[in-house]
Amino acid sequence: MIQAILTDIEGTLSSLSFTREVLFPYAARRLPDFVRENGREPEVKRLLADVRAYAGRSLDDEALIERMLAWMEVDQKITPLKALQGLIWEEGFGRGDFTGHVHADAVDCLRRWHDSGMALYVFSSGSVHTQQMLLGHSQAGDLRPLFTDHFDTRVGGKKQIAAYKTIAERIAIPPGRILFLSDTVDELDAAGSAGLRTTCIRRADDPRDAGGHPCATDFYGVEVNGDPSVRPVEADHAGD
Ligand SMILES: CSCCC(=O)C(=O)COP(=O)(O)O
Ligand SMILES: [Mg+2]
Numbered sequence: 001m002i003q004a005i006l007t008d009i010e011g012t013l014s015s016l017s018f019t020r021e022v023l024f025p026y027a028a029r030r031l032p033d034f035v036r037e038n039g040r041e042p043e044v045k046r047l048l049a050d051v052r053a054y055a056g057r058s059l060d061d062e063a064l065i066e067r068m069l070a071w072m073e074v075d076q077k078i079t080p081l082k083a084l085q086g087l088i089w090e091e092g093f094g095r096g097d098f099t100g101h102v103h104a105d106a107v108d109c110l111r112r113w114h115d116s117g118m119a120l121y122v123f124s125s126g127s128v129h130t131q132q133m134l135l136g137h138s139q140a141g142d143l144r145p146l147f148t149d150h151f152d153t154r155v156g157g158k159k160q161i162a163a164y165k166t167i168a169e170r171i172a173i174p175p176g177r178i179l180f181l182s183d184t185v186d187e188l189d190a191a192g193s194a195g196l197r198t199t200c201i202r203r204a205d206d207p208r209d210a211g212g213h214p215c216a217t218d219f220y221g222v223e224v225n226g227d228p229s230v231r232p233v234e235a236d237h238a239g240d
Contacts, residue, residue, distance in 0.1 A: 004177065030091070
């Protein structure tokens, strides 16, 4: 019996293209000036110190900026760097430069699951602050009330089995009663090894293999306690 659904964001709730074509380029453009302008603010200063420690060398601000841009280019999931990106995106969401993309089928199913009493959680490499901004400024409105809690890489990397065990302990639900949704097979493998149930969200335009996990092309295809959600007749992807 599934009691909770834990979902990834990028590629699962939200399109890969929103992250790769909107969020990441925005953060890369803004990072140098953001660090120069805010590097003495306590929160930014602390995050920069943590990134420096991760680099393992004493880099000055300009060298650190170059290093962070190179890591962002290859989407390195370094926890303090993801938190810094979140502060930059906060500016973008606040100014209305973009809103958070969430697939229409995901919004519909999350609302139904929530209304039926299912507990919903997020696990993303994006910082918890980023997750809340994306969901709070989504194209479908403020989706934050649907979620009981959020997790980021402070509990561990998404390909690490221990991260899923920690989440299960934190939410106090047995792993076998948690369903994890993701587009990434390594994450699903790690969650499965921790005892979670899994479903791969594999959008129609995504040719990657599902790695043997149960698979759905959108949230309507996700089986929860034996039932796929009812797909409305006109539920094409009009909101996407
Ligand atoms: C709120 S996530 C923004 C995109 C991002 O920074 C990221 O790293 C996405 O990772 P995910 O674990 O959601 O695939
Ligand atoms: Mg993903």
